[in-house]
Amino acid sequence: xxxxxxxxxxxxxxxxxxxxxxxxxxxxxxxxxxxxxxxxxxxxxxxxxxxxxxxxxxxxxxxxxxxxxxxxxxxxxxxxxxxxxxxxxxxxxxxxxxxxxxxxxxxxxxxxxxxxxxxxxxxxxxxxxxxxxxxxxxxxxxxxxxxxxxxxxxxxxxxxxxxxxxxxxxxxxxxxxxxxxxxxxxxxxxxxxxxxxxxxxxxxxxxxxxxxxxxxxxxxxxxxxxxxxxxxxxxxxxxxxxxxxxxxxxxxxxxxxxxxxxxxxxxxxxxxxxxxxxxxxxxxxxxxxxxxxxxxxxxxxxxxxxx
Amino acid sequence: xxxxxxxxxxxxxxxxxxxxxxxxxxxxxxxxxxxxxxxxxxxxxxxxxxxxxxxxxxxxxxxxxxxxxxxxxxxxxxxxxxxxxxxxxxxxxxxxxxxxxxxxxxxxxxxxxxxxxxxxxxxxxxxxxxxxxxxxxxxxxxxxxxxxxxxxxxxxxxxxxxxxxxxxxxxxxxxxxxxxxxxxxxxxxxxxxxxxxxxxxxxxxxxxxxxxxxxxxxxxxxxxxxxxxxxxxxxxxxxxxxxxxxxxxxxxxxxxxxxxxxxxxxxxxxxxxxxxxxxxxxxxxxxxxxxxxxxxxxxxxxxx
Numbered sequence: 001x002x003x004x005x006x007x008x009x010x011x012x013x014x015x016x017x018x019x020x021x022x023x024x025x026x027x028x029x030x031x032x033x034x035x036x037x038x039x040x041x042x043x044x045x046x047x048x049x050x051x052x053x054x055x056x057x058x059x060x061x062x063x064x065x066x067x068x069x070x071x072x073x074x075x076x077x078x079x080x081x082x083x084x085x086x087x088x089x090x091x092x093x094x095x096x097x098x099x100x101x102x103x104x105x106x107x108x109x110x111x112x113x114x115x116x117x118x119x120x121x122x123x124x125x126x127x128x129x130x131x132x133x134x135x136x137x138x139x140x141x142x143x144x145x146x147x148x149x150x151x152x153x154x155x156x157x158x159x160x161x162x163x164x165x166x167x168x169x170x171x172x173x174x175x176x177x178x179x180x181x182x183x184x185x186x187x188x189x190x191x192x193x194x195x196x197x198x199x200x201x202x203x204x205x206x207x208x209x210x211x212x213x214x215x216x217x218x219x220x221x222x223x224x225x226x227x228x229x230x231x232x233x234x235x236x237x238x239x240x241x242x243x244x245x246x247x248x249x250x251x252x253x254x255x256x257x258x259x260x261x262x263x264x265x266x267x268x269x270x271x272x273x274x275x276x277x278x279x280x281x282x283x284x285x286x287x288x289x290x291x292x293x294x295x296x297x298x299x300x301x302x303x304x305x306x307x
Numbered sequence: 308x309x310x311x312x313x314x315x316x317x318x319x320x321x322x323x324x325x326x327x328x329x330x331x332x333x334x335x336x337x338x339x340x341x342x343x344x345x346x347x348x349x350x351x352x353x354x355x356x357x358x359x360x361x362x363x364x365x366x367x368x369x370x371x372x373x374x375x376x377x378x379x380x381x382x383x384x385x386x387x388x389x390x391x392x393x394x395x396x397x398x399x400x401x402x403x404x405x406x407x408x409x410x411x412x413x414x415x416x417x418x419x420x421x422x423x424x425x426x427x428x429x430x431x432x433x434x435x436x437x438x439x440x441x442x443x444x445x446x447x448x449x450x451x452x453x454x455x456x457x458x459x460x461x462x463x464x465x466x467x468x469x470x471x472x473x474x475x476x477x478x479x480x481x482x483x484x485x486x487x488x489x490x491x492x493x494x495x496x497x498x499x500x501x502x503x504x505x506x507x508x509x510x511x512x513x514x515x516x517x518x519x520x521x522x523x524x525x526x527x528x529x530x531x532x533x534x535x536x537x538x539x540x541x542x543x544x545x546x547x548x549x550x551x552x553x554x555x556x557x558x559x560x561x562x563x564x565x566x567x568x569x570x571x572x573x574x575x576x577x578x579x580x581x582x583x584x585x586x587x588x589x590x591x592x593x594x595x596x597x598x599x600x601x602x603x604x605x606x607x608x609x610x611x
Contacts, residue, residue: 058413105596111409112345113595116544120588123541127585240537244421251414281429287421294415295403 020165024158032157034273036229039164040222041265045249046171046258047218052247053256054184055211056191058115061102061122062246065216067129067238068098069223074141074233075134084147088224095220096213098125103212107205122243130235140234147228160229167225171218175258178214187211188256241283248290254300263301312451317570319454323527325566326465330520331543332550332558333472334513340489340553341509344401347416349517350540351423352393356518357531358427358436359385364522365439373441375460382522386515393514394507402503420540427533435532438525461523468519469559472512476555485509489553538584545591551604560602565590 024032044066051059069091076082076090106117129135136142146155154160178184186207189197198204227233245268253264272282293300331353338346364373364381371377400419404412446455476482484505487495496502524539525531546565550557565587572586594601 052410056410058410060417106592109595109599112413113548113599115347115413116345116541117592117595120541120545120591124585124588127582131581131585244417247414247417255410281425283421284425284429287418287425291400291415291418291422294411294418295400298407298411 024161029157032161034269036157036161036164038266038269039161039168040226041246041249041268042168042262043164043171043222044219044246045253045261045265045268046168046175047215047222048246049175049215049250049256049258049261050178050187050218051211051215052250053261054179054187054191055208056111056187057107057208057211058111058118059212059215059243060115060119060240060247061125061243062118062215062219063238063240063242064102064122064125065095065098065219066223066226066242066246067125067235068095068216069220070227070233070237071129071135071141071223072220073224073227074144077144077228078141079134084145084224084228088221091220091224092217095216095223099213099216100209103209107208107212119240119243122238122240126235126238126240129238135235138235140232140237141227142232144227144231144233146231154228160225163225163229167221172258172262179258183207183210245286248286251290252293252301257300260300309451313574315449315452317574318567319452319458321567321570322563323458323462323566324570325546325563326462327520327524327527327539327562328543328546328565329559329562330465330468330516330523331539332546332562333469333555334517335544335547336550336552336555336558337485337509337513339547340555341485341506342401342405344412345416345544346513347413347540348396348420348423349513350536350538350543351420351427352389352396352514352536353517353521353524353539353543354531354533354536355392355423355427356385356389356514356521357525357535358431358521359388359518360522360525361436361438361531363388368439373439375442378440378522378526382519385522386518389518389521390511390515393510393517397507397510420536424533424536431533433533435530437530438528440526440529442526457527461527464523465520468516472516472555475512481505481508541591542587545587545594548591548594548599548601551601554601554603557601557603 020035023035027035044062047065048059048062051057051062072091072094073084073087076087077084102118102121106114109117129140130138146153148154149159152159154163186197186202189200189202190204190207194204197207230237249264249268250261251264252267253262254260271286275282275285331349334349334352335346338344338349360381363384364377367377367381367384371380396419400415401412404415407415442457444455446453446458476485484495484500485508487498487500488502488505492502495505520539521531521536524535542565543562546561547558548561549564550559550561568590569583569587573583
């Protein structure tokens, strides 16, 4: 019975993959652009899911990692004339580094302190980007060149659709691999009971730090692609609300569950597109939904076990 | 201006800023002390307080004018209303979550904060709203240092409110019950203290103080904005941590220290006013790393 269900579920997933791969054949630019955003949020939500969902650390400044990636790519391509593809390792490196900088000293703190420190750190990154010259001040960096992929300039929506789709698949794959790895199990153990985990020989600071760093790398990569897609970035892109939006995606879908988080990212992007009349009330509606979910269904919309 | 004048002027500015921080920090620290909840929505309660004050003041000003009498009455009315809002929030959002994991209750508090500020944002279309007061710019002059009467009245009213709070906490039965609950909730329940009521009362007092700070900020700056709660929430939390979270005198002290640090910080050669907020958050992070119990807080031993 269970095996049968699994096969059925796999068929559904396979069908979904075919649909998303074939989508650009029929979709117009608007739909493609919207779905690029969906894949983008899938990547960052999965990245935050590692920190919040797996390791149970409430990070309210996730946009900072995404900002570090975006700014690294933007600065290296515009000021130093570097090839976009070569900037990605740097974006990953700097994002990981900022993960260590934020995580290293703060991980000994209790969860509520950690939340507020990450919030403060997110703001520090944004304010620094606004005040420094190299980051272009409050107007940000513009005129970031579109990259070439085997001689093809990535200037259409379709190119970024596939780029973000591939990255999203990669993110899903890496998340799955991590979830049941030694490290993934250690994260979940630390989340459930830190002291017991430590008594079992898990180095909790190192385990938490690796959650931060890996989550940050997801954000950094997404940020560098974001920069070349938009061709312009400014500090206001990385406001506190951005971090909260990403967190919402994770919470709505269900913390720690990959299909749930992917669903959450879909809701995040498609809800305001479908309900255009909601307009300014979008975030209010989201906030109310989040409140209701936390009160009535704290495990999220897509629970790990049905029934 | 001589160095001394600059010093005195910044001292005055810092004290005013600091007294706002203290008022908001008090609410954080009281709620934290009693149920160990970091109330993310507290900064937004301050902001809502400003707007409720604006509405009551506009309704009252035809009768009482735009002077201090109107402000006082409007402030008292809005403190009661916002205090009740705080209790309502506690009943709806926090009571069902008290036994839930810490992460869930933090996210719930965050959701409450978002509901509040997005609600105000959609009501005001994200615009600045002018506060309908007309207090003039008279004041006292000490050499080159100029302090308006508004500033003097605001600082003394925060001092009065804090004294009333101090009296309430240390002398009345309810205050005693609050202090007892902070130590041991179960024992209090056994001793016949109505724990639920006292917790609700804590939320009422904390929210009312935040509201008073919000109204005063409106009077002082002349306009209010839906996003103003975010930054002050973060800073008041910093203030509460500086003083030692859970400690009431600590919150007042922390607020004043942060206000002074910020206003003097802008005078330092490397820290211009654009780095002011970075400076404040930097203090928070450094403090949490080296002395998370703050100046007046007690060391807490976590039991397994």
